[in-house]
Amino acid sequence: MNPLDPYPSPEARDAELASLVARMGGEVRRYGSSVEGRPLLAGRIPAITTLPSPARVLVAANIHGPEYVSCAVALGFLAGSELAALRARAEVWVIPCLNPDAYARVWDRQGRGDIRELRPNARGVDLNRNFPLPPGKRRARLPGAGSTDPTSATFVGEAPLSEPETAALAALCAEVSFHAATSGHSFMGTVIPAHVEDPASFATYRELCRAFAAAQPRARYRRLSSRRFDTFTGELEDHLHHGAATWAACVETFPLSATLRQHLRAPSLFWRFNPHDPTPWVRNDVPALAAFLTAALSRPRPPVA
Numbered sequence: 001m002n003p004l005d006p007y008p009s010p011e012a013r014d015a016e017l018a019s020l021v022a023r024m025g026g027e028v029r030r031y032g033s034s035v036e037g038r039p040l041l042a043g044r045i046p047a048i049t050t051l052p053s054p055a056r057v058l059v060a061a062n063i064h065g066p067e068y069v070s071c072a073v074a075l076g077f078l079a080g081s082e083l084a085a086l087r088a089r090a091e092v093w094v095i096p097c098l099n100p101d102a103y104a105r106v107w108d109r110q111g112r113g114d115i116r117e118l119r120p121n122a123r124g125v126d127l128n129r130n131f132p133l134p135p136g137k138r139r140a141r142l143p144g145a146g147s148t149d150p151t152s153a154t155f156v157g158e159a160p161l162s163e164p165e166t167a168a169l170a171a172l173c174a175e176v177s178f179h180a181a182t183s184g185h186s187f188m189g190t191v192i193p194a195h196v197e198d199p200a201s202f203a204t205y206r207e208l209c210r211a212f213a214a215a216q217p218r219a220r221y222r223r224l225s226s227r228r229f230d231t232f233t234g235e236l237e238d239h240l241h242h243g244a245a246t247w248a249a250c251v252e253t254f255p256l257s258a259t260l261r262q263h264l265r266a267p268s269l270f271w272r273f274n275p276h277d278p279t280p281w282v283r284n285d286v287p288a289l290a291a292f293l294t295a296a297l298s299r300p301r302p303p304v305a
Helices: 010-023 068-079 082-087 100-108 164-176 199-214 236-244 256-262 279-297
Strands: 027-033 039-045 055-061 090-095 180-186 190-193 247-253
Touching: 010 027, 010 039, 010 068, 010 100, 027 164, 039 164, 055 068, 055 164, 055 279, 068 082, 068 090, 068 100, 068 180, 068 247, 068 279, 082 090, 082 279, 164 236, 180 236, 180 279, 190 199, 199 247, 199 279, 236 247, 247 279
Parallel strands: 055 090, 055 180, 180 247
Antiparallel strands: 027 039, 039 090, 190 247
């Protein structure tokens, strides 16, 4: 019996991606390799539109090893009814797992281990702290903002984009030029837009996050952002906004209140991050992802920092 049921093995995850993409006439592209040589896979679904140059949008997930529910949401996005309307306006890309080495490690250990063992890539780097900061910005010395200590769960790596997973993703984003993107995580039950300091971009993100929450049928996530008290940490959504002119947000599926209701004291780290049944959360978050991306398509792209 699979102790992480109903979540798929690494092989089953990749097979599900291939099946869903093929069903819609798309293709799975290997855009790079992980530290341990596993393929970095992205599904590309062509737009159904007469526009000569349709925009492109991205749904990515599972940059941290234990956060399997975010992968379930990304795959659910490919199977959702909302995809058809989005394809009328844009080419859709989906990356269910940004960190396949960590996913495999979590699977092999049956979800057991501490955050330092299960969160990072195979070199111990927190991939969501390994992206470059905007020009002139510095990392604040705050808990969770990223550490230069290799033993930390938020180790930033030797240099920005030092890891094959982040370097390959940055290259893909530069090549494809996404108009909007989301990055899936768990378990805060929030939507966290890219950190911006200019009033116009901040106001746009407020509207995009409102569209996201309004589309959620079960639990509406709050926007977590501040022009003054937030900081740059080397996260993917910040890099996408400031380095790739992409409207981007982190989506934290499965709120803390829900994980505490599931287990006041979780039997393993895995079951703190993931619901026993991801289906209600997939149904809750897939329409919201589509609403965020659709709303972003109605706005000009942000300027590159």
